[in-house]
Amino acid sequence: MKHRMFVAALSALLCIAAAAGAHEYKSGALLIVHPASRPSAGTTGAAYMTIENKGGEADRLLSAASPAAEKTELHSMTMDGSVMRMRPVDGIDLPAGGKAAMQPGGGFHVMLIGLKAPLKDGDRIPMTLTFAKSGKVEVEVIVQKPGGAPDPAHQH
Numbered sequence: 426m427k428h429r430m431f432v433a434a435l436s437a438l439l440c441i442a443a444a445a446g447a448h449e450y451k452s453g454a455l456l457i458v459h460p461a462s463r464p465s466a467g468t469t470g471a472a473y474m475t476i477e478n479k480g481g482e483a484d485r486l487l488s489a490a491s492p493a494a495e496k497t498e499l500h501s502m503t504m505d506g507s508v509m510r511m512r513p514v515d516g517i518d519l520p521a522g523g524k525a526a527m528q529p530g531g532g533f534h535v536m537l538i539g540l541k542a543p544l545k546d547g548d549r550i551p552m553t554l555t556f557a558k559s560g561k562v563e564v565e566v567i568v569q570k571p572g573g574a575p576d577p578a579h580q581h
């Protein structure tokens with residue numbers, strides 16, 4: 426009996442840990458996995474997430490907006506030799522049954538420009554994603570410290 430209670434308590438704890446570590450949003454055919462950012466030293470930051478399109482029709486992320494920043498842009502990041510280059514894109518395609526990875530070190534991200542306050546570990550900032558088909562989806566971006574090193578791609 427004691428043992429079973431212990432197991433139940435332990436699995437409840439694990440659930441809480443999982444919920445704090447990763448969060449996701451479902452809207453229609455879209456699954457938005459773990460919108461996250463990193464603490465920022467200055468007034469720019471970047472948000473990352475994975476967007477899965479589980480539907481049979483293509484969709485497209487058109488824009489992202491957050492009251493935490495004066496301006497937000499969708500950026501792509503590519504390696505040009507050994508130099509990481511970022512440039513604004515006017516949308517991110519979500520093919521039917523496909524996904525778009527917005528992650529540190531490559532692919533896409535949401536650039537936050539003119540942050541009203543530097544992002545701190547543990548902050549949560551609201552963000553509105555606008556899709557061509559699915560319309561607007563509200564998410565919360567969790568600010569988390571990476572494994573120690575600052576985000577090298579965003580010291581521009």
Ligand SMILES: [Cu+2]
Binds near residue numbers: 500511534535536
């Ligand atoms: Cu950027």
